[in-house]
Amino acid sequence: MFTSTPDGRYISVNPALARMYGYNSPEEMIESVPDIATQMCSNPDDREEFMRLMQEQGKVVEHERQFRRKDGTKFWASINAHAVQDEHGLIIYYQGFTTDITKRKWAEEALHEEATRRKILVDQSRDGIVVLNEDGSIHEANKRFAKMLGYTSEEIQQLHIWDWDTQWTRDQLIEMIRQVDKKGELFETSLPPPCVRIDVALDEF
Known part of the structure; x- marks a missing residue:
């Protein structure tokens, strides 16, 4: 005091x-x-x-x-x-x-620096990268992924996984997401032709 x-x-x-x-x-x-x-x-x-x-x-x-x-x-x-x-x-x-x-x-600065590094790596990747929320909505997607689907970076944020995956129903996709464990286990989904199959991991926030 x-x-x-x-x-x-x-x-x-x-x-x-x-x-x-x-x-x-x-x-x-x-x-x-x-x-x-x-x-x-x-x-x-x-x-x-x-x-x-x-x-x-x-x-x-x-x-x-x-x-x-x-x-x-x-x-x-x-x-x-x-x-x-x-x-x-x-x-x-x-x-x-x-x-x-x-x-x-210090902890806040470390988290901020890690988030910045991660964002740079994701944004600069030549691969399409998407991170899903538990409800199937997009938490984060890089520009490459948006381009693969033909959307802008802003538009892609409004999508859900069932908006591009036609091989599964909405309920099936939700159940698949629920089965993904905390280890980041992968499951397969696909983009409309002529795009190919992709692997999706559920990240936890």
């Missing part, structure tokens, strides 16, 4: 916050940080944004920003805080608590 002033000084911090920022004690942190914006914020403009929100809303909820520890290393944190005003309505200090969310941010 912390109490800080609009001019960027800490009035009080608890031991947990001091440790989060790499200081040995609350006293050391308070004495060592006369300017929160330039010393604690990875981007000094973030402090201005924090103060603007406090002025307009009187509080911030899950305000996520990157901060800097005593040794200069950066980490992500979420701040929940409120403004305390004097009898004239002027803000005299902020009170709140900070949560380290670095591991969550």
